Amino acid sequence: MDYIKHKVPPVREDRLMACQAYGGTCGDLSTESKKGCLYASKRTFSQTQGCQLNLSLGMISSMRDAVMVIHSPIGCGGNLIQNAGINKVFQKLRQESAVGLRWINTNLSEVDVISGGEAKLRQAVLKAEREFRPSAILVFNSCVPALIGDDIDGILDDLQKQVSAKIVPIHCEGFKTKIQATAYDSVYHGLIRNLVGEDNTAKPAVIRTPEEEIEHQAKISKTVNLLNVGSMSRIDEEELVRLLKALDLNVRILPSYSHPDDFTYAHEAALNVSICATHDDYFVEHFKQMYGIPYVLRTIPIGIANTNKWLRDIASFFGIEEQTEKLIAAETAELKQAIEPFKAEFKGKTAFLTGGEVRILTTAELLHNLGFEILGLRGYHFDKYGEILLDEYLEDVPNSEKAIFNIGSGQVFEQANLLSKITPDLFVGHIGVNGSAAKQGYPIFPLFGQSDDYLGYKGVYEVATRVSRILKNASFNKNLGKNTRLPYRDSWYEQDPFTYIDDSASIAARIG
Amino acid sequence: MSKVIERPRYVCALGGAIGTIQSLPRAIPILHSSSGCGGNLAGALSGASGYNGGNYCGGQALPSSNVSERDIVFGGEGRLQEQIENTLKVMDGDLYFVVTGCMVEMIGDNVHAVTKRFKGEKLPVLAAETVSFKGNSYYGYELVLETLFRDFVEPAPVKDAGTVNLWGVVPMQDVFWKGNLGVLKSLLKKLGYETNTFFGQGETLENLKNSGKASLNIVVSDAYGIEAAKVFEEVHGVPYITVPLPIGDHGTSRFLRTVGKALGVDEIKVEKLIQEERKAYYPYLERLADVYNDLDFQRYATVVGDPNYTQAVTRFLSDDIGWLPELVVITDILGEEQKERVLASFGEYESGLRPEIVFDEDASSVVGYINRHWPQNQGQKYHKGFAPGVIIGSVMERDTAEQFKVPLLPVTYPISNRVVLNRAYVGYSGGLTLAEDVLSLVVAHR
Numbered sequence: 001m002d003y004i005k006h007k008v009p010p011v012r013e014d015r016l017m018a019c020q021a022y023g024g025t026c027g028d029l030s031t032e033s034k035k036g037c038l039y040a041s042k043r044t045f046s047q048t049q050g051c052q053l054n055l056s057l058g059m060i061s062s063m064r065d066a067v068m069v070i071h072s073p074i075g076c077g078g079n080l081i082q083n084a085g086i087n088k089v090f091q092k093l094r095q096e097s098a099v100g101l102r103w104i105n106t107n108l109s110e111v112d113v114i115s116g117g118e119a120k121l122r123q124a125v126l127k128a129e130r131e132f133r134p135s136a137i138l139v140f141n142s143c144v145p146a147l148i149g150d151d152i153d154g155i156l157d158d159l160q161k162q163v164s165a166k167i168v169p170i171h172c173e174g175f176k177t178k179i180q181a182t183a184y185d186s187v188y189h190g191l192i193r194n195l196v197g198e199d200n201t202a203k204p205a206v207i208r209t210p211e212e213e214i215e216h217q218a219k220i221s222k223t224v225n226l227l228n229v230g231s232m233s234r235i236d237e238e239e240l241v242r243l244l245k246a247l248d249l250n251v252r253i254l255p256s257y258s259h260p261d262d263f264t265y266a267h268e269a270a271l272n273v274s275i276c277a278t279h280d281d282y283f284v285e286h287f288k289q290m291y292g293i294p295y296v297l298r299t300i301p302i303g304i305a306n307t308n309k310w311l312r313d314i315a316s317f318f319g320i321e322e323q324t325e326k327l328i329a330a331e332t333a334e335l336k337q338a339i340e341p342f343k344a345e346f347k348g349k350t351a352f353l354t355g356g357e358v359r360i361l362t363t364a365e366l367l368h369n370l371g372f373e374i375l376g377l378r379g380y381h382f383d384k385y386g387e388i389l390l391d392e393y394l395e396d397v398p399n400s401e402k403a404i405f406n407i408g409s410g411q412v413f414e415q416a417n418l419l420s421k422i423t424p425d426l427f428v429g430h431i432g433v434n435g436s437a438a439k440q441g442y443p444i445f446p447l448f449g450q451s452d453d454y455l456g457y458k459g460v461y462e463v464a465t466r467v468s469r470i471l472k473n474a475s476f477n478k479n480l481g482k483n484t485r486l487p488y489r490d491s492w493y494e495q496d497p498f499t500y501i502d503d504s505a506s507i508a509a510r511i512g
Numbered sequence: 513m514s515k516v517i518e519r520p521r522y523v524c525a526l527g528g529a530i531g532t533i534q535s536l537p538r539a540i541p542i543l544h545s546s547s548g549c550g551g552n553l554a555g556a557l558s559g560a561s562g563y564n565g566g567n568y569c570g571g572q573a574l575p576s577s578n579v580s581e582r583d584i585v586f587g588g589e590g591r592l593q594e595q596i597e598n599t600l601k602v603m604d605g606d607l608y609f610v611v612t613g614c615m616v617e618m619i620g621d622n623v624h625a626v627t628k629r630f631k632g633e634k635l636p637v638l639a640a641e642t643v644s645f646k647g648n649s650y651y652g653y654e655l656v657l658e659t660l661f662r663d664f665v666e667p668a669p670v671k672d673a674g675t676v677n678l679w680g681v682v683p684m685q686d687v688f689w690k691g692n693l694g695v696l697k698s699l700l701k702k703l704g705y706e707t708n709t710f711f712g713q714g715e716t717l718e719n720l721k722n723s724g725k726a727s728l729n730i731v732v733s734d735a736y737g738i739e740a741a742k743v744f745e746e747v748h749g750v751p752y753i754t755v756p757l758p759i760g761d762h763g764t765s766r767f768l769r770t771v772g773k774a775l776g777v778d779e780i781k782v783e784k785l786i787q788e789e790r791k792a793y794y795p796y797l798e799r800l801a802d803v804y805n806d807l808d809f810q811r812y813a814t815v816v817g818d819p820n821y822t823q824a825v826t827r828f829l830s831d832d833i834g835w836l837p838e839l840v841v842i843t844d845i846l847g848e849e850q851k852e853r854v855l856a857s858f859g860e861y862e863s864g865l866r867p868e869i870v871f872d873e874d875a876s877s878v879v880g881y882i883n884r885h886w887p888q889n890q891g892q893k894y895h896k897g898f899a900p901g902v903i904i905g906s907v908m909e910r911d912t913a914e915q916f917k918v919p920l921l922p923v924t925y926p927i928s929n930r931v932v933l934n935r936a937y938v939g940y941s942g943g944l945t946l947a948e949d950v951l952s953l954v955v956a957h958r
């Protein structure tokens with residue numbers, strides 16, 4: 001992969017042929033996805049979803065000592081307002097002196113739309129530098145300046161000469177893609193181009209004696225970059241660091257909650273460890289291409305099976321299989337005993353999951369392992385990485401070919417319809433769609449959370465206890481179910497949930 | 513030239529429009545915009561507004577044409593037509609309202625031409641071009657009201673002397689909008705009037721449709737809803753008045769006198785009502801006679817936020833509970849004319865206070881104004897500063913309050929560190945609630 005030379009990264013529809021509209025079963029999806037034309041399907045009725053600008057902010061707004069510039073009319077980036085004044089708590093878990101969210105909106109007006117938003121962008125960057133003296137200024141481009149044709153890279157290159165903060169342009173214009181996950185590429189693209197590597201013009205290169213150099217290289221040979229794009233809580237980070245340290249590895253966590261300087265030496269690592277291909281494939285592929293650093297990318301350490309796979313992938317790279325097997329054996333023996341009581345409790349219960357492809361497939365395996373039957377899954381999108389995991393899932397979880405698989409970001413009308421038909425005992429959902437399921441009365445376990453643990457061995461136990469707790473009393477949601485109404489016609493629930501998915505184009509693509 | 517804004521406390525016209533429409537009973541917004549606009553705005557409309565949720569149809573349930581790059585090249589009208597048709601099939605509403613994002617405005621889609629095709633159908637489909645590079649949330653509120661008044665409210669040549677309409681309390685931007693509208697409605701009931709608030713508890717679209725028969729429109733704001741009031745007057749011949757948002761005895765008594773006068777209510781009747789309300793109000797404050805004075809509860813205050821609340825809170829602090837709200841920072845984007853009107857609402861205090869009032873949209877500027885008003889201690893032995901102090905603002909003032917080691921009560925948008933359901937701050941009863949909240953902070957901070 002080599003897109004870094006370009007100013008703007010490609011979108012996932014093009015790069016990964018990712019699909020964003022599908023309805024069928026796990027078995028069908030596994031077959032049809034391999035034909036490679038699902039990317040062309042679309043919806044003739046749709047609900048709003050969120051764009052790659054939102055997700056980019058979600059991923060990197062936690063960066064410490066940075067100021068964000070949202071280059072747009074006043075509304076884009078509005079999502080940040082709900083975190084103003086709160087985000088700091090999570091940053092502080094990583095660094096005491098954290099300052100919380102700071103952003104500037106360029107407030108593009110009608111005049112700017114006609115004559116270009118360059119002056120505003122300049123103003124915003126200079127204001128960020130003057131008011132806050134941050135280490136980095138992250139500039140997020142939105143749809144409007146993209147359509148006006150603002151040359152943001154040109155302006156920012158020029159501005160970089162005047163400000164001491166490192167400027168990072170992020171090309172995350174929402175209208176370019178329906179696959180929000182393109183955001184990860186857009187952010188990594190900006191970070192790799194602008195933050196990684198020493199800037200020898202600013203600071204003299206580090207000089208080491210031969211002995212120091214040997215020691216330095218030895219340290220690098222045992223260092224891994226653990227990638228967190230915001231889906232790992234602090235407790236999750238601690239669990240994974242615990243496991244990696246048990247294997248005598250040094251861990252550097254990037255990019256969420258990191259400091260801009262943390263990237264300078266990001267290429268001094270032996271291995272990039274991803275917890276999710278949806279997040280990181282762009283980053284790790286480029287690091288391999290540019291710095292020769294290999295990576296593990298297959299799965300997320302959620303549930304015993306996938307945590308084991310994840311650790312084994314890392315072990316085989318470092319040639320520490322024996323040590324790792326011992327760790328796995330000890331951890332799983334202890335854990336299996338601890339979760340035994342839950343299995344009896346969850347036996348015969350059913351679940352439905354929705355969220356990112358990687359996270360839902362592994363969480364489904366975890367719940368299956370705890371005794372749940374999985375009735376269906378909804379993924380934001382689906383691509384070749386999902387394909388691999390889905391096949392592993394079909395192997396790990398017997399008889400799941402018939403379970404529902406629906407692909408769509410948001411599109412809660414499809415979800416509501418599905419839930420009215422398959423009525424699971426537990427709904428597991430990503431933020432944004434849980435409220436809708438709550439109004440149908442389902443007990444809800446959030447798929448991820450900033451304050452809770454999900455990953456590694458500890459995560460399995462913690463997920464089990466929380467699910468058990470939630471199932472003990474679902475009165476709040478039951479009351480909502482009885483006393484509120486979703487905004488859909490009764491007739492909608494009588495229809496096929498996938499009525500508004502139009503896959504004629506993908507059939508055409510297959511035939512043509 | 514418009515300015516860049518550090519941490520704006522509002523979103524775009526589209527966001528304001530969505531917030532307004534989704535607060536109407538059984539109304540369904542239809543977004544004609546990029547796929548991200550609605551999702552992006554949902555957080556601002558819910559999480560930042562005391563966890564308002566999306567009401568009946570909001571958040572990820574919002575129908576949206578999700579135009580993409582391809583539509584931008586070829587135009588999005590076909591997609592919109594398809595989206596409206598299918599929305600009518602799937603979504604269960606009594607009123608459908610198309611609003612637009614920047615992208616479709618830039619490519620010049622004609623949404624009115626598309627929605628016209630749905631005229632005469634069973635259900636009304638309205639449209640407003642909520643051009644978001646022309647204005648913020650408040651502009652969106654204004655545009656939605658104007659469209660409703662022009663295209664939804666039915667002509668009513670005969671007026672009903674006992675009915676009035678009231679707006680200016682902007683859903684979501686006023687986090688306590690629903691409770692507040694309820695209080696104002698019952699207050700006017702005591703004056704003898706039925707009030708349509710359009711968005712409050714128990715309101716119906718039927719009431720809105722028939723609101724043309726009202727005898728007066730009361731805009732409870734010196735900044736918002738006035739353009740819509742002009743449209744209402746032009747189309748339906750109903751005059752309007754503007755009156756500041758009232759909190760507590762002094763604010764609400766002024767409110768009743770102004771409204772009573774405009775409606776031609778007998779002055780004695782108004783004064784009698786005020787006396788009755790005071791008789792209920794002060795026995796509650798009386799409870800604090802000891803603690804207020806034993807512990808010296810008087811505070812300096814900095815008030816930060818929109819013009820509606822800042823003037824109301826300032827009057828309440830100054831005249832009802834005897835504080836010193838010496839500094840007010842108004843954070844909205846206002847035109848010169850608006851600024852003048854707003855400034856005028858900060859006068860005539862019983863206390864004789866003359867607060868310093870500044871207009872600044874940037875969140876981090878507040879620190880500077882506090883330091884300018886109460887210069888910091890430069891190591892002097894004798895120094896008078898912002899102490900004892902309290903900040904009444906939004907959650908954005910959290911860091912500022914920490915820095916000055918003073919308590920913060922979030923009352924203005926955004927509020928993400930409180931859950932708000934039916935709490936109200938306006939009227940006499942709201943004044944007691946505010947007294948409770950702000951003085952609780954003071955006792956808890958001892």
Ligand code: SF4
Nearest residue numbers: 051076143174548549
């Ligand atoms: S205009 Fe584009 S960048 Fe802004 S919120 Fe909408 S889709 Fe996202």
Ligand code: SF4
Nearest residue numbers: 075076524549613614
């Ligand atoms: S593009 Fe325009 S309409 Fe969409 S969120 Fe941004 S400012 Fe609002």
